[in-house]
Every structure is written in structure tokens, then in C-alpha cells.
Amino acid sequence: MTDHIDLDWFEWHRRYEPQSGSHLRRRLQVVQDLLSRTLYECRPGRIAVASLCAGQGDDLFGVLGGHRRADDVDALLVELDERNTAEIDRRAAAAGCGTVRSLRADAGDADVLSSVAPVDVLLLCGMLGNITMLDAERTIAAIPMLVRPGGTIVWTRRNVPVDQTPRLRSAFDAAGCVSVDFVAPPGDKFTVGLERFEGPGSAFEPGHRLFDFVGFPKLAALGE
């Protein structure tokens, strides 16, 4: 586990406030739109959702209110900062729909998903830009044991100082995914991808290490 303390990840969420005008606020809107569409398109019945490095769950909670499939959602949000997991729990109680559970744990350890994998929807938002590209590729390569065939992955990545999205998209292709959407607003700093995992799936492998959370300031300094 890592040194993720170079930023206050509770305060970080203030960038989502509507008045912030931040690119993260704009990114959140795109993520929520794609996630909402994804939930509508899920097969009938329970929708298993997992989020790695979930923060306060803004992506999911922003979609659940009034969504026709909200009560079908059974979500596990894995997050390390206990102030954020407390906020997830508060929001889940307030939402009064679906099932949203927080798990305070290191999401770099794939075992955190052992009870829910393979899921229908995997959220990799705000995390691929906080881990090395090698770890990002390792995480994407694990999709066959994390996501059921036909399932969906919503992911984000900043495109500064280096645009790593071509490499990430190749990794999704190699893992058996098909790009359903890729949003990269001209002149903005964020991208959002929607992938469908076409299979084949693989058995869950206990003890699988996905990534160490490094944090984007350090990665940017390393040229990633």
C-alpha cells in the first residue's frame, strides 16, 4: 500500500462543487451521463457495480436519484480514506434506493472484489491517472476476472502532461474490451472511456495485485 497522503483526498472532492468550474466537475458530468446510460442498458435484475478508489461515490450517487434501475443496483465502493467511506455510508443511507456498500481497503488488492466479481459495471474513475502505466495495464489485464462478459467499464484519465489514453485503450482492447464511447473534449484536460468486456471471462485468482496508488503529482513529475 502506498503513500497516498500527499493530497488530502477528502478535500479533493471540493473540486466537484458546481461553482468550482473545474475540469473535474465537467468530467463528473460525462461520467454520470455514461454511467446512467449503462445502467439503463443492463440486463434485467440485479446490477453488480464495483468502484475502485471510489472517493465519495459522486459518480454513482449522482445517477441513482430518480434512475429507473436504481433499485437494482448492488454496489461495492472500495476506498481507503475513512472520511470518504463515512460520506459514502451517509449518502447511501440518504439515497434510500439500491444497495451501496463502502469498503475501507486498499483497492490495489484484487481480493477486495472477491465477494462480488465478476461485476456488471466496473468504475475505474480518478484512479488510472494515479498509478503507473504498468500498473494501469496490469489492472486492465485483470478485467476478465473482475467483469462478467457483456459487462461495462467506465474509466477516466487526464491527458496532461502526457496523453496516455492511446496506450490505455490498447490495453482495454488486449483485455477483450470494445470501446463503446470515448469522450475527449478539445482543449480540456480529461478523458472518459466506456468499454464493453466481450469475454471470455476467467476464474477469480486470489492474491492478485493490481496496483499501488502513487498519486498524480508524483506521476506527473515522472513524466507519466
Ligand SMILES: C[S@@+](CC[C@H](N)C(=O)[O-])C[C@H]1O[C@@H](n2cnc3c(N)ncnc32)[C@H](O)[C@@H]1O
Ligand atoms: C482522484 S480520487 C477519485 C475518487 C472517485 N473515484 C472519483 O472519480 O470521484 C482518488 C481516490 O482514491 C483513494 N485512494 C487512494 N489510495 C487508495 C487505495 N490504495 N485504495 C483505495 N482507495 C485509494 C483516495 O482516498 C481518493 O478518494
